[in-house]
Amino acid sequence: MSIAVSADIKPSRLLLLVTGFACLCVALAGILMSLLMPGTLSLPARLGLAGGCILAAAVALAMVLRDRKVIWLHISGTGQIRVVEHLVQSARAKPQVMKAGLAQLLAGSTIWPGMLFLRLRLENGKTRTIPILPDSVSEDTFRSLSVACRWLISHNTAKAKMLEK
Known part of the structure; x- marks a missing residue:
């Protein structure tokens, strides 16, 4: 044989779509956590958390797009x-x-x-x-x-x- x-x-377009959706979820989770935790963390910490999640999602998406x-x-x-x-x-x-x-x-x-x-x-x-x-x-x-x-x-x-x- x-x-x-x-x-x-x-x-794969399907893999790109799934990865893009996952990155969007990470970014939205960071934004929602920063909005829904007003008493727990200070404003700069919440903004840092949201910014970190958005940055992580953007870097992950950029790495996937670069390797296509x-x-x-x-x-x-x-x-x-x-x-x-x-x-x-x-x-x-x-x-x-x-x-x-x-x-x-x-x-x-x-x-x-x-x-x-x-x-x-x-x-x-x-x-x-x-x-x-x-x-x-x-x-x-x-x-x-x-x-x-x-x-x-x-x-x-x-x-x-x-x-x-």
């Missing part, structure tokens, strides 16, 4: 993973490669029927988490990626057990 699969992973890149993921038949980040400027323009390199699937990856969170160790030693939801790729590609990642995890576990003996 060949596990080779290639996928263009687009940023199209990723090309290729898993070869031998289990080698190649990750290419590219920026598409317009529909007619060719994608511009930003970063490319080999990666290794780490044990903390989450593989659920409706969601994949792939933790990858890149060549430079950094760890990268790639969220893949059903709206990021086609249904067939999602299924193929799920099978390939499950095979990689089982294969890596078998290798680790062999090395322990």
Whole structure:
């Protein structure tokens, strides 16, 4: 059986929507707490609390927006993973490669029927988490990626057990 699969992973709109809603809730919670606790804390403390919540929500949303890149993921038949980040400027323009390199699937990856969170160790030693939801790729590609990642995890576990003996 060949596990080779290639996928263009687009940023998930559903994940952006959920993250934006969570950030809005954090900001509103800070504002409401500052308004509903007049006797408990002084005015500067309440304003600081509200400002801190708004700032935390804004920073979280900015980090999510900054990491929204199209990723090309290729898993070869031998289990080698190649990750290419590219920026598409317009529909007619060719994608511009930003970063490319080999990666290794780490044990903390989450593989659920409706969601994949792939933790990858890149060549430079950094760890990268790639969220893949059903709206990021086609249904067939999602299924193929799920099978390939499950095979990689089982294969890596078998290798680790062999090395322990």
